[in-house]
Amino acid sequence: MIDTSKLTFLLPARMRSQIDAYFEALDVLLHVRDPKVLAAIGPSGVRGLLLHRGKQGVPTHMPASHQAHFDWTYPSDQPEMADLYRRAKEGQWNGDSLPWNTNVDPLSTEVRLLPERFVDFARLEQHGIRLTPVEKQKVLHSMTSWMLSQFLHGEQGALFAAAQVTEAVQFFDGKLYGATQVMDEGRHVEVFNRYLDTKLNKLYQINDNLFVIIDSLMTDGRWDMKFLGMQIMVEGLALGAFSTLHRQTEEPLLKNLLKMVIQDEARHVHYGVCALREHFTKHLSERERHEREDWAFEVALLMRNRFMAYELYEEWFEGRLTRQQWRDFVTHSPGMTEFRTVMFSRLVPNLREIGLLSPRVMKRYDEVGLMKYFGGLAADKLTAEQLLQAA
Ligand SMILES: [Fe+2]
Numbered sequence: 001m002i003d004t005s006k007l008t009f010l011l012p013a014r015m016r017s018q019i020d021a022y023f024e025a026l027d028v029l030l031h032v033r034d035p036k037v038l039a040a041i042g043p044s045g046v047r048g049l050l051l052h053r054g055k056q057g058v059p060t061h062m063p064a065s066h067q068a069h070f071d072w073t074y075p076s077d078q079p080e081m082a083d084l085y086r087r088a089k090e091g092q093w094n095g096d097s098l099p100w101n102t103n104v105d106p107l108s109t110e111v112r113l114l115p116e117r118f119v120d121f122a123r124l125e126q127h128g129i130r131l132t133p134v135e136k137q138k139v140l141h142s143m144t145s146w147m148l149s150q151f152l153h154g155e156q157g158a159l160f161a162a163a164q165v166t167e168a169v170q171f172f173d174g175k176l177y178g179a180t181q182v183m184d185e186g187r188h189v190e191v192f193n194r195y196l197d198t199k200l201n202k203l204y205q206i207n208d209n210l211f212v213i214i215d216s217l218m219t220d221g222r223w224d225m226k227f228l229g230m231q232i233m234v235e236g237l238a239l240g241a242f243s244t245l246h247r248q249t250e251e252p253l254l255k256n257l258l259k260m261v262i263q264d265e266a267r268h269v270h271y272g273v274c275a276l277r278e279h280f281t282k283h284l285s286e287r288e289r290h291e292r293e294d295w296a297f298e299v300a301l302l303m304r305n306r307f308m309a310y311e312l313y314e315e316w317f318e319g320r321l322t323r324q325q326w327r328d329f330v331t332h333s334p335g336m337t338e339f340r341t342v343m344f345s346r347l348v349p350n351l352r353e354i355g356l357l358s359p360r361v362m363k364r365y366d367e368v369g370l371m372k373y374f375g376g377l378a379a380d381k382l383t384a385e386q387l388l389q390a391a
Pocket residue numbers: 155158184185188265
């Protein structure tokens with residue numbers, strides 16, 4: 001990507017940041033090779049990255065154009081999904097029963113939301129930014145709130161996507177299972193929102209890159225694209241992020257909340273792998289599969305490169321660091337590095353398992369350093385307990 005700081009150093013900081021953001025958006029869109037993938041992601045990219053539709057302070061309306069698939073014969077067609085449905089019914093829990101009376105002090109150094117080593121404060125000092133111990137705690141509080149806010153926005157997307165997929169999917173056992181996922185996602189919205197609202201007292205706007213992905217899959221009429229986007233990409237990565245945070249935080253209520261959510265999410269990703277493996281390997285032409293393969297790669301890149309917490313940058317460091325310096329800082333922060341490693345070690349094996357990591361695209365994954373995760377276990381082979389332990 002072009003380093004715009006050399007071209008714009010005479011401009012005010014706010015304007016410099018905006019120009020850098022436009023170049024970054026352009027970089028995302030110009031980089032897409034497949035014209036069909038560009039047609040699918042491009043309009044969402046314009047709405048999210050250039051128009052900042054998620055940040056306008058008004059409700060966002062996205063046209064949904066999928067077809068509802070009815071089956072009046074009620075077949076038992078997918079034993080693996082029927083089993084997930086049974087387990088999901090037994091695994092329901094009530095968000096009210098979490099220990100909400102726990103006293104959470106976001107600035108406590110006794111019970112830390114995040115360990116100090118999560119962020120590389122020494123790197124900030126290289127840029128002349130020396131934070132006091134209290135300021136460091138405030139940055140970590142902001143970082144935790146930012147991550148949980150993005151989880152919450154992702155959960156709202158998951159709630160609507162799960163409802164759409166439940167209508168559109170052709171497997172009847174999948175529809176019954178899907179009903180439990182809608183309930184699960186509703187509960188996740190409830191608990192993340194309640195934690196942010198009553199314990200951290202801070203909510204960040206949706207990150208533009210996450211908006212692009214949600215917009216793209218909500219407005220795509222093909223159920224399998226919704227599925228791929230939500231169940232495999234967003235949820236797969238969220239599962240990795242939840243487990244990293246679950247391991248890092250010392251705050252008992254958050255730990256408890258994440259543990260419960262992880263158990264639900266493990267089923268969701270398992271369902272995604274199970275449904276898409278069947279569909280991609282048996283029902284799609286080679287051309288259609290290639291398109292999905294390319295789409296998944298672009299979304300993986302959006303996630304890998306672009307999840308840069310700019311909302312935090314604008315709050316804390318705009319004017320003191322350039323966006324390029326901030327990107328370097330986030331990329332090299334130990335906590336974020338661990339995040340990326342865990343996230344992609346979850347995602348890449350799932351892509352392999354559903355047939356979207358053929359030799360045709362391996363080279364591209366290799367070029368961006370993601371092939372090292374190829375051999376891991378996919379979601380249908382991992383239990384929630386293993387996920388929690390691995391975290
Ligand atoms: Fe969820």
